[in-house]
Amino acid sequence: MRLRFRHIRDHLSHHGFARERLEQDRREQTLVAEIRALLPGKLGAHCLDLRIADGRLTLFLDSTAWLTRARFLAGEILTSLKSYHVDAVGFQVRLPERESPRRDVASRRAQLSETATRHLLEAADHQRDPCLSEALRRLARHGPRATPEGLD
Structure with a gap:
């Protein structure tokens, strides 16, 4: 008897809650990529993550230097993200995860x-x-x- 291996995503896609979480994760990744592309200058490369909740966008940046720069660009960021119904923007520093513990x-x-x-x-x-x-x-x-x- 030959075993057929499938990716765990294939197994989870058959279960309701897991399927919904996978789809939500896929939508969030797409949204993150789209918003990063719209960020001015090199800011997108220093944006580790972002969250949108209740019309507020929070960008998680990799250093305080980029956080300061992003604060100066807040108006430009809001203008470029009008189609995403973003009313406010906030910034936080999150250190990048280390590669090897x-x-x-x-x-x-x-x-x-x-x-x-x-x-x-x-x-x-x-x-x-x-x-x-x-x-x-x-x-x-x-x-x-x-x-x-x-x-x-």
Whole structure:
């Protein structure tokens, strides 16, 4: 027996609520593309997302610099979007999503200097609590590759 694989969208399109959500999502994506194309200058490239609710358009921009520029262009934006029944426009900054969370974890790791490693080992030597002493030694092992014995 041969299995026939179909995209999940094909399966969901047979169910009422899921079909409605897929159609609504498709309409929203089309609307976003149309409005981005109507935005003045290079503003469309810096518009990460937008929402229209009750005649108010909210643009989500990728930096405060573009938010400031968009505020100056608010009148022009409203004029170009009259056919979409937009009465007001607002702006918010939304930082772009990062591509790789693994790189973020690596970049957040604290880099210990030789001096910090030396201080940690020295503090571990002077602790009465053996658990705290061992924890400080484990932390010192994340320092430079020099052996703890060599850092006297």
